[in-house]
Amino acid sequence: MNRPLVFQTDFGRNDGAVSAMYGVALSVNPALHIYDLTHDIPQFSIWDASYRLYQTIRYWPEETIFVSVVDPGVGTDRKSIVIKTNLNHLVITPDNGTITHILNEIGIKKAWIIDEEKNRLPHSGVSYTFHGRDIFAYTGARIAAGIIKPEDVGVEIQIDQLVQLSIPEVLQVNGSIIGNIDILDIRFGNLWTNIDYQLLKGLNVEFGDPFEVTIENDAQKVYKSKMNFVRTFAETRLGDPLLFVNSLDKIGVAINQGSFANTYGIKSGAKWKICLQLLKYDS
Known part of the structure; x- marks a missing residue:
């Protein structure tokens, strides 16, 4: 057969x-x-x-x-x-x-x-x-x-x-999660990271929680801003940045109906680092 x-x-x-x-x-x-x-x-x-x-x-x-x-x-x-x-x-x-x-x-x-x-x-x-x-x-x-x-x-x-490429590990440092941008969702310009959703879940992160997101290329800061971790893109306004769970259960970064990669000139690979810092607001 x-x-x-x-x-x-x-x-x-x-x-x-x-x-x-x-x-x-x-x-x-x-x-x-x-x-x-x-x-x-x-x-x-x-x-x-x-x-x-x-x-x-x-x-x-x-x-x-x-x-x-x-x-x-x-x-x-x-x-x-x-x-x-x-x-x-x-x-x-x-x-x-x-x-x-x-x-x-x-x-x-x-x-x-x-x-x-x-x-x-x-x-x-x-x-x-x-x-x-x-x-x-x-x-x-x-x-x-x-x-x-x-x-x-x-x-x-x-x-x-067998020959292997170097894959950076995901780290937890002082309450932050540091990973890398593995690949781009090319057509839509979303960033796919190597940070597993289970890691956020283990930290009791919930949908709707705010994060400060920093992106660096070879230690040079390219982006830093706040965004929410959401279940669907529709939970944000058009043009807003957001964190989401992609189809491989990894954390992604996107702009609602926009290209995050093109807007900020971001690419993928081992040198592209991302840091997620959960923001805790006092009630």
Whole structure:
């Protein structure tokens, strides 16, 4: 039985790269069901690729195969890998940190190094610049079609030997919660942090409570203001800033019907810090 095959890249849709990956997969088996996670990862952003996999993967059926190609090291000695998550999904990707958020938030059972000579698209020439087509799409399609198993691609690698990006920890300091801005909700300009709602809940924070929110980029203050923690955007006036719980049960920052990211020039990543200070008013 064929398994779903999901592609993610930073290729965009303006040329034939994604189409070539589709073509390779369907040449392996025309009955494969292929889907797109996104092809709009910012160029070379391994961090964004890692987060988008984590954001999406748990909502797909077990045994779904994800092919993620954000590969600034293509053609070098970086490894190509297949990993199996604790939720029984497979990810095929360069070993460059793309599995970081999955490893930290979901867990990985096993990993294998792809033998790129044995698992390369036949008659693909000598180019080392399009492993998305020649290695990853081809290998993913063969696994999805049941032609090979994950363990057939090459030798197993220990989980602690996989390349990981550095993920800042959430800290509690003098009554404040300090985290980082993991990713942007691109279309609406909301900020998604790594601060879990359960942390606020454990501090007896309630919807409606006021916070002072400070955002810094590499220790340079970018934003500081007060806003309320709300259940829905409709509880605030148009244009007001707010804190909310996003679809991953993490704390988000937004402007009601506006783009917080664009308004204040805020981006995401390990250098973007956010501090939440609960304000207590005397009755």
